Each structure stands twice: as C-alpha cells, then as structure tokens.
Amino acid sequence: MxxxxxxxxxxxxxxxxxxxxxxxxxxxxxxxxxxxxxxxxxxxxxxxxxxxxxxxxxxxxxxxxxxxxxxxxxxxxxxxxxxxxxxxxxxxxxxxxxxxxxxxxxxxxxxxMQLDEAGRGFSFRLDGPLDMRMSGDGPSAADVVNRAPSKELTRIIGSLGEERKAGRIARAIVSAREEAAIDTTGQLARIVETALGGRAPGHAIHPATRTFQALRIFVNRxxxxxxxxxxxxxxxxxxxxxxxxxxxxxxxxxxxxxxxxxxxxxxxxxxxxxxxxxxxxxxxxxxxxxxxxxxxxxxxxxxxxxxxxxxxxxxxxxxxxxxxxxxxxxxxxxxxxxxxx
Known part of the structure; x- marks a missing residue:
C-alpha cells in the first residue's frame, strides 16, 4: 500500500x-x-x-x-x-x-495535521489551495502544475508517483491550464480523474492519489x-x-x-x-x-x-x-x- x-x-x-x-x-x-x-x-x-x-x-x-x-x-x-x-x-x-x-x-x-488542514493543499479529500509545501516557502504544487512542460510533468508523475499513465495525466493538465489556472486540490483531482476515465468500480484508491503523491514529493524534495x-x-x-x-x-x-x-x-x-x-x-x-x-x-x-x-x-x-x-x-x-x- x-x-x-x-x-x-x-x-x-x-x-x-x-x-x-x-x-x-x-x-x-x-x-x-x-x-x-x-x-x-x-x-x-x-x-x-x-x-x-x-x-x-x-x-x-x-x-x-x-x-x-x-x-x-x-x-x-x-x-x-x-x-x-x-x-x-x-x-x-x-x-x-x-x-x-x-x-x-x-x-x-x-x-x-498537514493532511487535515485544507489550506495546506496536501489532500484532495478537502478542497483547498494547491500548495503542498511543508515549510510554507518556495514554489508550490500549483507553480509546478501550471508551469512545467508536459514532458517534465510526465517524468515527475511517472517517477515519483509510480503512475503508469503519467503521460495521459500530464497532457490533460496542460490542456486544462490553457483554459484556466489550476489553483485548487479539487480542480487537479477532477482533471486527473477525468483523464483516467473515472474511478474503477470497487477500487478504493482515488485515481489522483499517485499524482498528488508525486507532486508532494517533488515540491518538498x-x-x-x-x-x-x-x-x-x-x-x-x-x-x-x-x-x-x-x-x-x-x-x-x-x-x-x-x-x-x-x-x-x-x-x-x-x-x-x-x-x-x-x-x-x-x-x-x-x-x-x-x-x-x-x-x-x-x-x-x-x-x-x-x-x-x-x-x-x-x-x-x-x-x-x-x-x-x-x-x-x-x-x-x-x-x-x-x-x-
């Protein structure tokens, strides 16, 4: 797990x-x-x-x-x-x-404590700003999601989230941010879920789980x-x-x-x-x-x-x-x- x-x-x-x-x-x-x-x-x-x-x-x-x-x-x-x-x-x-x-x-x-505070942006369970910074300073997850090229998002999500469909998710993120900035955890979770075709029946883990893991690990090194x-x-x-x-x-x-x-x-x-x-x-x-x-x-x-x-x-x-x-x-x-x- x-x-x-x-x-x-x-x-x-x-x-x-x-x-x-x-x-x-x-x-x-x-x-x-x-x-x-x-x-x-x-x-x-x-x-x-x-x-x-x-x-x-x-x-x-x-x-x-x-x-x-x-x-x-x-x-x-x-x-x-x-x-x-x-x-x-x-x-x-x-x-x-x-x-x-x-x-x-x-x-x-x-x-x-970090997960339970919507304002920290670590979890999509509670909608909040797409932050994820443990120390509160430096670039946030929103900075990465809105500025990283598709190929780099693919490597981040694939390597740090061990997500096999990282390329599909990265392309969906780039397409979505062309319409509007991705600023909240809820926005990103919906984009990823849609890109992966929704939650599989009987599957307890949300489709965005690995993407959120990857971004958090990357932002905090x-x-x-x-x-x-x-x-x-x-x-x-x-x-x-x-x-x-x-x-x-x-x-x-x-x-x-x-x-x-x-x-x-x-x-x-x-x-x-x-x-x-x-x-x-x-x-x-x-x-x-x-x-x-x-x-x-x-x-x-x-x-x-x-x-x-x-x-x-x-x-x-x-x-x-x-x-x-x-x-x-x-x-x-x-x-x-x-x-x-």
Missing part, C-alpha cells in the same frame, strides 16, 4: 504509528540523547521524554514547532525544538550541544532529503546508537532498505575469488522490516502501509552516500521545483 493511502484515510490525529516498536528499537535509556527528525504532533518525542531521554526535535513545518510549545513547557530542560530540515540533523545537534546521539527516529512523509538524513544520522550516532525509520510507501522504503543493507554488509570472497577489501560496516541490522499488528490497525488505519526498519551504529567511520544506488529517482533535465517558481 502506498503512503498516499495514508493521505486519504481521514483525520486520525496525534497517534504515532508503530510507537511500541519504535521505542523498543530505540532502546531509550534515561539521560540518553535522541533526535526526533520529524516532530509532527510530538508523539515519539513525548514517549522518549517520558522514558527519561533528552530530545532534539526537528520539523520543517513552522506550525508543528509552534504547536510543540506545550510539550516544551512540560519538559523545558530536556526538549529542544528546531525548525529545520532533517537532512541537517547532525549539524543541528552539534549546534545544540547534543552530539553524538544515542538514537534517531524518522517518521517519513506528510503528517496527519522528500527523497533527496531522506537520503541526506540517513547519511547525517550515520555521522551523528555514537557506537551502539540506534537509527529507527518508519516509512509509508515503496520509494521511501527502497531508499532506507538499500541504505541499511549496504551499510551493514561485509565484503566477502569465495573459493573462486579472493576476499575483496572494502569499508567496514557502519550499521548492524536490527530488523528487515516490521509492520503494524492487527490491534494497531483496528485503532489506527494510518498504520496499514507503515513499515519500520532499524539499525545499530558500529564503530566504523561514516562514508559518503550515492543517491543513485539508494534508489533516489534521477529526473533528467529537471533541476527541481525552483525552476517553476
């Missing part, structure tokens, strides 16, 4: 996904230092604080940081809130005097940010520190899976080839992927597409990442959302 299924679930708010499993794999100890790279409504941060940990909480959404004031008041000496991108988490921890870290948790993607955040986590964690990542769709999961697999593998030889010298593993795998149990699924439908992956830091030196090998899609000829601002 795609992360986009989480997008259209409705308003299950303030309920962190896989909380028990996250806490188990973080192995929080009193006095330890932990980074919550995606603060959101503060569910993971609160659990870590209540277990005695000190938390650096990061979120690029200013409204999430503002909403965290009550939690900050409750734990004034052990919670530091920072409005920033989680790709910068190692530098932020150094600046706050909270390095190295004993654990890092990342809940990747859009939050329930989510996959590039994730890759850089994993590298930052590797630099920040002390030996024995834990990295726990919760993802909701295949593109995110592929990046995290490849990162942890590549970082935990030792170079080996065979009877036909000598041992190949290579870098020492920087992580030890703790799990190959955990999904929510039936009890959580009954109370929190958002959890149905979630998967948790975790690793424990070794003493080996951190190393550079290769986005291509991690599975970050390369959109040839497209520099980024800034091109359409």
């Amino acid at each position: 795609e992360k986009s299924a989480k997008i259209e679930e409705g308003s299950v708010r303030h309920r962190p996904v896989l909380l028990a499993e996250v806490m188990q794999h973080l192995s929080v100890r009193p006095g330890g230092v932990y980074v919550d790279g995606t603060f959101g409504a503060g569910g993971y941060s609160r659990a870590i604080l209540e277990a005695g940990g000190t938390v650096l909480a990061i979120d690029r959404d200013p409204s999430a940081i503002a909403a965290g004031a009550a939690l900050k008041a409750e734990f004034p000496d052990r919670l530091t809130l920072v409005e920033a991108r989680f790709s910068e988490l190692d530098a932020l921890a150094e600046e706050a005097g909270l390095a190295p870290a004993d654990g890092i948790v990342l809940d990747v993607g859009v939050s329930s 989510e996959l590039e940010e994730l890759a850089e955040a994993l590298a930052a986590a590797e630099r920040l964690l002390r030996e024995g520190g834990r990295l726990v990542v919760v993802v909701f769709h295949s593109l995110e999961d592929r990046i995290v899976k490849r990162f942890l697999r590549e970082r935990s593998e030792e170079q080996r030889g065979s009877r036909h080839q000598p041992m190949v010298e290579g870098p020492a593993p920087t992580f030890r795998l703790l799990t190959r992927g955990i999904k929510a149990g039936e009890a959580e699924l009954e109370s929190n439908p958002r959890a149905r597409s979630a998967r948790l992956r975790a690793g424990e830091r070794t003493a080996a030196s951190p190393r550079a990442i290769d986005r291509r090998l991690l599975g970050v899609p390369a959109l040839a000829g497209i520099s980024g959302p800034e091109a359409y601002q």
Whole structure:
C-alpha cells in the first residue's frame, strides 16, 4: 500500500504509528540523547521524554514547532525544538550541544495535521489551495502544475508517483491550464480523474492519489532529503546508537532498505575469488522490516502501509552516500521545483 493511502484515510490525529516498536528499537535509556527528525504532533518525542531521554526535535513545518510549545513547557530542560530540515540533523545537534546521539527516529512523509488542514493543499479529500509545501516557502504544487512542460510533468508523475499513465495525466493538465489556472486540490483531482476515465468500480484508491503523491514529493524534495538524513544520522550516532525509520510507501522504503543493507554488509570472497577489501560496516541490522499488528490497525488505519526498519551504529567511520544506488529517482533535465517558481 502506498503512503498516499495514508493521505486519504481521514483525520486520525496525534497517534504515532508503530510507537511500541519504535521505542523498543530505540532502546531509550534515561539521560540518553535522541533526535526526533520529524516532530509532527510530538508523539515519539513525548514517549522518549517520558522514558527519561533528552530530545532534539526537528520539523520543517513552522506550525508543528509552534504547536510543540506545550510539550516544551512540560519538559523545558530536556526538549529542544528546531525548525529545520532533517537532512541537517547532525549539524543541528552539534549546534545544540547534543552530539553524538544515542538514537534517531524518522517518521517519513506528510503528517496527519498537514493532511487535515485544507489550506495546506496536501489532500484532495478537502478542497483547498494547491500548495503542498511543508515549510510554507518556495514554489508550490500549483507553480509546478501550471508551469512545467508536459514532458517534465510526465517524468515527475511517472517517477515519483509510480503512475503508469503519467503521460495521459500530464497532457490533460496542460490542456486544462490553457483554459484556466489550476489553483485548487479539487480542480487537479477532477482533471486527473477525468483523464483516467473515472474511478474503477470497487477500487478504493482515488485515481489522483499517485499524482498528488508525486507532486508532494517533488515540491518538498522528500527523497533527496531522506537520503541526506540517513547519511547525517550515520555521522551523528555514537557506537551502539540506534537509527529507527518508519516509512509509508515503496520509494521511501527502497531508499532506507538499500541504505541499511549496504551499510551493514561485509565484503566477502569465495573459493573462486579472493576476499575483496572494502569499508567496514557502519550499521548492524536490527530488523528487515516490521509492520503494524492487527490491534494497531483496528485503532489506527494510518498504520496499514507503515513499515519500520532499524539499525545499530558500529564503530566504523561514516562514508559518503550515492543517491543513485539508494534508489533516489534521477529526473533528467529537471533541476527541481525552483525552476517553476
């Protein structure tokens, strides 16, 4: 199930996904230092604080940081809130005097609060401006939809939304914007639905789901940010520190899976080839992927597409990442959302 299924679930708010499993794999100890790279409504941060940990909480959404004031008041000496991108988490921890870290948790993607606010433009469930910006600045989804050439829209929707009919959707968008600007989530959802011939009988997922996913990922550079955040986590964690990542769709999961697999593998030889010298593993795998149990699924439908992956830091030196090998899609000829601002 795609992360986009989480997008259209409705308003299950303030309920962190896989909380028990996250806490188990973080192995929080009193006095330890932990980074919550995606603060959101503060569910993971609160659990870590209540277990005695000190938390650096990061979120690029200013409204999430503002909403965290009550939690900050409750734990004034052990919670530091920072409005920033989680790709910068190692530098932020150094600046706050909270390095190295004993654990890092990342809940990747859009939050329930963002989805439930029509004015943020993340979901077509509630009609609102076609925005999708997590930080509230820079080019919006409307900028991309109204200015990107058809071929570039096709690559964005096809690669980041894994939409097989991306070309048809892109052509429909270009045709529609010639008549009037596409400014709302409802407009775009109707254009995509019409282009794909409506919703298939018995099919629960809206035809526009993958298109909305693609635009959101593109506008916020989510996959590039994730890759850089994993590298930052590797630099920040002390030996024995834990990295726990919760993802909701295949593109995110592929990046995290490849990162942890590549970082935990030792170079080996065979009877036909000598041992190949290579870098020492920087992580030890703790799990190959955990999904929510039936009890959580009954109370929190958002959890149905979630998967948790975790690793424990070794003493080996951190190393550079290769986005291509991690599975970050390369959109040839497209520099980024800034091109359409």
